[in-house]
Amino acid sequence: xxxxxxxxxxxxxxxxxxxxxxxxxxxxxxxxxxxxxxxxxxxxxxxxxxxxxxxxxxxxxxxxxxxxxxxxxxxxxxxxxxxxxxxxxxxxxxxxxxxxxxxxxxxxxxxxxxxxxxxxxxxxxxxxxxxxxxxxxxxxxxxxxxxxxxxxxxxxxxxxxxxxxxxxxxxxxxxxxxxxxxxxxx
Numbered sequence: 001x002x003x004x005x006x007x008x009x010x011x012x013x014x015x016x017x018x019x020x021x022x023x024x025x026x027x028x029x030x031x032x033x034x035x036x037x038x039x040x041x042x043x044x045x046x047x048x049x050x051x052x053x054x055x056x057x058x059x060x061x062x063x064x065x066x067x068x069x070x071x072x073x074x075x076x077x078x079x080x081x082x083x084x085x086x087x088x089x090x091x092x093x094x095x096x097x098x099x100x101x102x103x104x105x106x107x108x109x110x111x112x113x114x115x116x117x118x119x120x121x122x123x124x125x126x127x128x129x130x131x132x133x134x135x136x137x138x139x140x141x142x143x144x145x146x147x148x149x150x151x152x153x154x155x156x157x158x159x160x161x162x163x164x165x166x167x168x169x170x171x172x173x174x175x176x177x178x179x180x181x182x183x184x185x186x
Contacts, residue, residue, distance in 0.1 A: 009120065009121060009123065009126050010096075010118060010119075010120055011118065011119055011120070011121055011126050011129065011130050012116065012117070012118045013116065013117050013118075013130055013133055013134045013137065014114065014115070014116035014117075015114075015115050015116075015134060015137045015138040015141050016112060016113060016114050016115070016141065017112075017113045017115075017138070017141035017142045017144065017145040018106075018110060018111070018112055018113070018145060019110055019111045019113060019144070019145035019146070019148045019149050020109065020110040020111075020149050020152070021110065021111060021145075021148035021149050021151065021152035022105070022110075022111065022152065023081045023082070023103040023104075023105050023111045024081050025111075025148045025149075025151050025152045025155070026103055026111045026113060026144060026145070026148040027080065027081045027082070027084075027103055028148075028151070029144060029147050029148055029151060030084050030101060030103075030144060031056060031078070031084060032056065033045050033047070033056055033060075033062045033064075034047075035147075036064065038147075039143055039144070039146070039147035040140050040143045040144070040147075041066060041136075041139060041140065041143065042064040042065065042066055043065055043066055043067070044064070044065045045062065045063065045064055046062075046063040047060065047061070047062060047063075048061040048062070048063050048072065049061040051075060056075070057075065057078055058075050058076060058077065058078050059074065059075065060074070060075045061073070061074050061089065062074075062075065062086075069091050069092065070091055071088060071090070071091030071092060072088070072089040072090045072091055073086045073087065073088055073089060074086060074087050074089055076098075077100075081103060082102065082103055083100060083101065083102050083103070084100070084101045085098065085099065085100040085101070086098070086099055087099075088119070092129075093121075093122070093125075093129075094119040094120065094121055094129060094133075095119065095120040095121075096118075096119060096120045097117065097118070097119040097120075098117065098118055098119070099115065099116065099117035099118075099137075100115075100116050100117075101113065101114070101115045101141075102114040102115075102116075111145075111148070113141050113144060113145055115137045115140070115141045117133060117137060119133070
């Protein structure tokens with residue numbers, strides 16, 4: 001049965017990406033917001049307020065910008081190698097936005113990145129914001145997966161002057177890729 005329409009509606013989205021890297025590599029990039037401009041669609045990062053116990057921990061207010069907006073987010077939960085949760089303070093016309101990034105070690109190796117968000121949007125705009133945010137989060141999750149793979153490969157080949165040719169091909173810049181699943185480039 002259809003839910004009754006109200007002035008504001010709660011929306012939920014979720015995307016997943018796979019990285020062959022261990023959760024420690026994925027979490028290291030996810031947590032260190034200053035690295036985001038090097039691997040994600042965000043162009044700049046600023047730490048507006050340090051966290052309660054550590055600079056990028058719970059309570060930290062992170063500011064990310066791209067050409068069309070500047071978002072402010074507060075970290076509300078941090079579980080090492082497992083979870084990062086944040087709320088949006090400003091930057092998009094969404095209310096009560098909360099997102100969680102969960103990392104799961106797979107039995108076959110690698111990490112499944114599950115990025116979910118819920119928010120309220122004005123009546124009539126929810127369809128747009130669901131599609132827009134699903135695309136943005138899918139892109140960032142895929143970029144995180146590729147960046148973690150590259151970081152893990154660099155750590156594995158730290159003693160080598162250059163990585164093997166096949167690995168170098170796999171570590172191409174993911175910023176132009178979109179999608180919810182990690183697929184190895186050929």
